[in-house]
Amino acid sequence: MSGATGAGGGAMGSAGGPEETAAPLLDVRELTIRFGRSAPVVDGISFEIAPGECLGLVGESGSGKSVTSRALLGLVGAGSHVEAALMAFASPAEPRIRAGEDHHDRPEPAARPGGSASHAAELRVSASDTEDNPHETESGADRGRGSGSGGAGLAGDARPSTSGSAGSSGTSVLDLRGLGARAWRQVRGGQIGYVPQAALVGLDPLRAVGREIDDVLRLHSRLTPAERRAHVRELLATAGVPEPELRAVQRPFELSGGLRQRALIAAAIAGSPSLLIADEPTTALDATVQAGILTLLERLRDSGTAILLISHDLAVVSRLANRVAVLRNGRIVETGPTRQILDAPQHPYTRELVAAVPTSRPRGSLLAGSATPAQSSSPAPTPALMLPDRAATSGRSQPPTRATTRSSTTTRAPGSDREPGSSESAAPVPAATRSSMPGSGDLGGRNAMPGEGTEGGAGTGTGTGTSTTVLEATGLGKWFGARAAVDGVSFTLERGRTLGLVGESGSGKTTVARLVLALTEPDEGEVRLLGEPWSTLHERERRPLRPRIGAIYQDALSSFDPRLTVGQILSDAKSAGRSSRTDVADLLERVGLAASVAAQRPRFLSGGQQQRVAIARALAPRPDILICDEPVSSLDVSVQARILDLLDALQHDLGVAYLFITHDLGVARHMSDDLLVMRDGHVVESGPTEAVFAAPKEEYTRQLLAAAPRLGAYSPVPRSRLQ
């Protein structure tokens, strides 16, 4: 099929006419998307994609990435208004697979006069939706309830208006603004493939995977069922799915996440479209899996399929995209070749994003820039002043090689609140914590002598500092049935230090956490807390000790009692509900949240804020140890950066020891003094973080490191773009 795409490419080349620069496959001008009467979610963005090119659309939640991708499929959803000066798609007149239904949409001018004439053909989407409230968050658009019928209802009468008669020249340019329902159905899957964001739920749980792929062929080809069956197997194979014939008959729940994603890609390319829209194709996948998927997409790109890659993860984008467009609050703030964007980001926001990527940012460096207090809802007393000293004075030994990177990245820019509509504090928390509030004072005080606190903070890098062991696990083992979730895991954790625990899902990280928290009894080995027996105790005896060890989770929200307000949660945590309002205020302040948040319910906070509340709760009983189970995995990169900074600062002030569990090597490297690499319940490798990263001993560790996406793995920009 690569041959086929090649032909398509050729056709397009010829379509381009004489001039050298290939005609863009997709040309979007001033695309604006609004829901209801609210402010536009996407605000006049323009971009174009050349055949065989990969454009990376980077942005955080709510930046309007997904909505944009939907607009290109006519699936924006209910009550939406999509306007554009131009939405031209150079579609091959003849689909590379013969279309099932009569495909020749007779070229007519868009039925609505203004349609193609006026430069803003507004597509009203008839809502089959029961509610069409405006929603700006990505997830809001995500719901896209009835969006299909929205598509069906698109300017119902409008027939596809194509300039140039079909067939006569190699390509005809489709005006995506004026397409009728049937025409859209031809485009979707047939000419524009879509790899949905929700990799794990993007397949109908009740149907065999093969059927889903088969649908595409059924819709866009005249193949006989038998041929299709064969083709489906081919496609699965192409998508790198092992044992395709088995997988084809299996249902999604029988497949791993990676396989599901591959199946989805197989479905997306089944119609051998000339453009592939991949919306967060690797989110929520393990590093190695992610790597695999990216390689696959790479192959597709190289075989001539243009890709619109949408991601919040710069690292992912940098791996694949020839060019990057940085999207923020529905506007493209910067666009250009990947290399240029990464090396010399112009726009502050871009810089910030780049900086926020923890990958290969060693311990102690700061990820998040500061925000102008104006935009942060919570009082952020003079952050700018505090930060540099901290960054500078933190006497942590850094490999000189890193120095450059650091300086380049820690350059502060007048960044601002990254989360539209949220009151996520941009205040770098150290400020808050440093500011000598009574709360913080006594916190620091009771924990250890301030001296020790800083000392612990400072000494962690070298590990030479005199530090006491707060947590000690010896030969932990836990079996579920025959399978060993954890086997022979031993480690020690010292006050004020961070032990990183990395590994892919199923490696037993979480089980270790549960064992350490004494939520499950080990079948083997023992956990000692502050030198005292811990795992061996009875829950009753354990209870008085519990305040010494806290935990924060990936899904902070679900760890809050839905009935309680933030205030209740915190006072609850501090002293079983008997603590005063001021305590709560202090706690909130300490994690950089406004006291006003106390009155709210967690579910109405942003993810970052939720995590902050979780941290505040964990700190309330003033623990010596904090178990952090993937605390930032589901957060946007900039938010993640600030949370990490917060944790860093808190540790520095309070000398809390972290057991930091993550699947993200970058985060692990950034956060931890020592590293523990787990696989299938066993510790594969352990040692000082930098050492492990510098010279991994084990093969598996090497694989992990290799798989980990990092900035700077640029893809060459294709010729056509270069001049």
Added chain:
Amino acid sequence: MISSPLLSEGAASRAELDRAPGRRRASARRRALPATVVIALIVLAFLLVAAIWPDLIAPGDPLAIHPRDAFQPPSAQHLFGTDESGRDIFTRVIHGTQASLLIGVTATAIGIGLGLVFGLLAGLGPRWVDFGTTRLLEVMFAFPGLLLALLFIVIYGPGVVTSTIAVGLSTAPGYARLIRSQTLQVRDAPYLEASRVLGRSSVYRLTRHLLPNVAGTLFVLATLGVGQSIVWASALSYLGLGAVPPSPEWGAMLSAGRTYITSFWWMTFFPGLFIVLSAGATTLLGRGLQQRKRAS
């Protein structure tokens, strides 16, 4: 058992659906009540008044007979007409509200009470208790619909009390199963674990977190249940196994008026209408609450 399927948390994902768009929508939803719920509330308010102070709406004795103006069609002075003994049907229906609602509520209370006992036992008790209780429920479920009720009635004889208990009894297994699954879900909820990590005693977790959260759903179940209980109880009265004429219980009125259906439709129509009203209103309200609960 005869609880309604809506008592289930089926398709709970609507919760996510409503939650997905995030705080903005959720809060919006918090403010605006759906029209249906508003209507339901109005109807219920009316019924409540009718149940507590019937004389406010319909002064007069529901049992007072005026043979001379029997079988009057609905008119100005007899809104719903009169029955075979010249009793004003409107008055009877209004005064019957108390009996009917009481039966419905009591039955639901009995059902939920029993359900609570078994459900919590199964949800919180040790494995073997759970096993035992679940088996017991399986058995109870094998008496589908009114069967349990009828069996109960054949043992203790017909009457208002027995029929009420019977309905309650036959709804109990449904509630029990739901409460059990609710309890199990809440018990495994991360926030309970979090509370444990904070070193809270199991009693504390039970009383401060688990029970209140289970109670939340319970309320919804109750509202949804009352409607069905009313319908079933009235069905029993209609079959002559519950309240007996001349008591103005709706089901009983219906069965009395049934005789005259071909000549005097209003005798059956209005009591039935009120059954539908009350059942429908409670259901609508319950659904509304469900949505709101999920929205949050």
Added chain:
Amino acid sequence: MTGDRASAEPGAPGSLRTAPHPFTPHPSWLSRNAPLLRWLALRLLGVVFVLWAVSTITFFAIRLIPGDPAQAILGGPGSQASADALAAARAEYGLDQPLVIQYLSFLGRLGVGDLGQSYALHQSVASVIADNLLSTLTLALAALVVAVVIALALAAWSTRSGRAAAAIGSTLEVVGAAVPHFWLAILAILLFSTTLGVLPPVSVPGPVGLVLPTLVLAIPLAGFLGQVMREGLLDSLSSPYALSARARGESESGVFWRHALKAAAIPAIGLTGWAFGSLISGAVVVETIFARAGLGRSLLAAVQGRDVPLVVGIVIVVALVYMIVTTVTDLAERIIDPRIGRRNKASGGRAGSTGGGRPGPASSGGRAGRSDSRGNPAPAAGRPEVTL
């Protein structure tokens, strides 16, 4: 959803159930369906157990009835049976035996399908049931089918035709669910028989006699089914996989028939057991009003006449049928959605009991993408066992 999360938690025991190791070699049909078969076997055992329990309960329950059973046996119109007549009856029915013996012989007779003699009908209970079972089952089945059709049509229409339709649809369903059978029956007779005169008000042989009873039984049921199906449909239509289907160029009706329908069917199927229960209860009323022979009517008569053996017999038989129904529907569910068997028990009771106590597939499918309020895939879905 906590259930799901728990089960997706790599360490949690749930995960072993939730996701098999993807590297299973090509398995035979048998081995692939081994869990299903095991479940079926267990289930059948359960049926036997429940049946035993039901008959035991009823047996001892009727011993609670005040008064001398022998008296009841001879209780024709106002019997004043002589002492020796009573003694004879006791001997005949073994009532003079100790309770245990009676119980055992009761079970024994049950084993061979002997349910005793009806007091009122002077006829063996078995034969009474035999005469009536079929007509009731026919009625119930017809009603079920009609209800499903109505519910589906309504849900389909109202989920796809805008807000007004949705509002109308759901209100209709709620009202339908709230209408008592007997009232509906009366109105139906009034309309179709008395006013229009097109349908017989009492059952007559042949399909015509079935129309009104079926309708009356079906409408309230349709109300319930509709409400549940709507949930399923909405979830499915708004699910990510529906989106990706559309993105593949699937038409709306394609999405509806290929994806949504199945998803909506699951909770509905789960309801069937419950539905059967409500249908039997409805049959008590409907058969009485339409003077249609059937279990329901016999049951009512038996209850009114305190005809204990008949009541017990019918109860046991209905219980048996009920369990057959639920077993079949459960099986159907598990075949349509194999995850059910594997899903965390916490997330739902047996199908049919309270109707989809367990979230339907659409919900669990839709949930993962949405559960994080910020569009990031939920940890539940986000961190499956990945082995590549």
Added chain:
Amino acid sequence: MPRHTAPRSIPTTSSSPTSRNRPRNHRSPFRLAAATAATAALALLLAACTTGPATNGSNGSNGSTATPVAGGTLVYATGDAEPTCLDPHVGGNYPQALVATQYLEELVSRDKSGTIIPWLATAWKESADGLSWDFTLKPGVTFTDGTPFDAAAVAANVAHLQNPATGSSTGYLALGKVTGVEVVDARTARFTLSAPDTTLLDSLSQPWLAMESPTALARSQADNCKSPVGTGPFIVKQWNKQQSITLVRNDNYNSPPADAAHTGPAYLDSIEWRFLPDSASRYAALQAGTVDVIDNVQPDTIIQAQKNPALTYLNAPRPGASNRIELNSSKAPFDDANVREAFIRSADVDDAVSSLFFGTAQRSYSPLSSAEPLAYSEPSDFTYDQAAAAKLLDAAGWTDRTPDGYREKNGQVLELTFPVSTNQSIPAEQSVFEQIQATAKQAGFKIDLQPMDLSSWYAALAADQYNLVDAPYTKVGPDVLRILYDSAGTVPAPSGYFANLSQLKNPSLDALLETAAATSDETQRASLYQQAQKLILDGFYILPLYDQQNGYLEQSVVHGLRAMPTVSTPTMYDAWVQR
């Protein structure tokens, strides 16, 4: 036209005008489909059909002038309880009589005027001392199982009735004075009596004393209850419990009563005898043409039916006792005559009857049915007078009042248990009771109406758990008084039923009735019965309401249906249907 109920249809009649009166072809799907659309057209048709066969509401048998059509099935829907036994010897209640009339026959019958006429017995002769009667039997009559009908058969039947094991109640009481039957010869049966009984012929004319095949009687009672065998025009073919009884024509029938309209076999091929306890369904079924004849007709529907040309009402009040409420005088509070009178005075029956029966029922002031020539009325005893009632109760010492206005006497509430058999009284009647309950409440009576099914009702009576009861008792002739009010009537019959529910034990009354029964002089007999009735009425033992309502609504396609002048049960022998 094809009938859903007919085993086979009669095509020839499918175009008969009356068949268009009502849509009845429930088979044709087209009919069903088109039905709703065709409603308007139907309405027109109905309007057009006002020129149906002329109907004379009183004595039914419409169009008896037309020539009978043989064949077809008649669907009869009864609202009476389904008998537990089809043999009226066992127990013996009206539901049994209703259906038994179709397949069993008696020795004698009565004509409209009330004179005894021959049936299975062609002649009879009372001995001088009145202690023996000789009956000459109709020759050549055989039971439908082939057993010949002869004196031996008669003897067997009497023996069966008097055998306690049979559990006969009505028949047993009627034969109270019969000591046995001698077989004089095959065609002569001699009844021997313990005392002269002028009412023997009346008694023998009742269905409960019908003649059944001895061979059949020899079977187990269960079998005999399922399919009793008689000499009647129809044969019990099948009994689907709780559904219907199928009766088929007895093709070699040759023993119609003297007043029958024709001889030889019946016209109808078969009768479907359906049990439709619900009066509304019953009437709806008649309207819809699902059934041809219904009994236990609701007053309001009678009124309606009279407006409907397609329906005819056949009014046939039952003989014997009037419909009355008995006051159980055997226990408090009704052991006190004042309380009885107080109750009767406080009960406003007239309004109830007029409002509920729409003038279809006449208020009765007599223990006997107006069908009985010797009925004596005493209206003055039953004037509605709350004041008087209050006075009487005060006199009786029921002076205290409960909060809700009921009277009390040393802690005892003035409470009356009133078991109501839902099978034996139409809803309108139950409403009458409710209204009495309401009016009596004003006087301070607390009446507990207890609707219950027949067997529970019998049980309640047998257990003497009642203060008030309405028990219809149908018997031919004034001798019913003896059964209902003779002290002997307080002793249960083998079935356990005792007829004297007011538990009136008055030697002088017994004597009166005794002599009346033995007196053959009409005038003297009349006065004796009058005294007896006066005594009962003045003692306030009963509250007469109205005649036992009994009537049949029939489709005008039904012809020749008549009620037996004996106990007003319908006979289908002369009936035929024209479709």
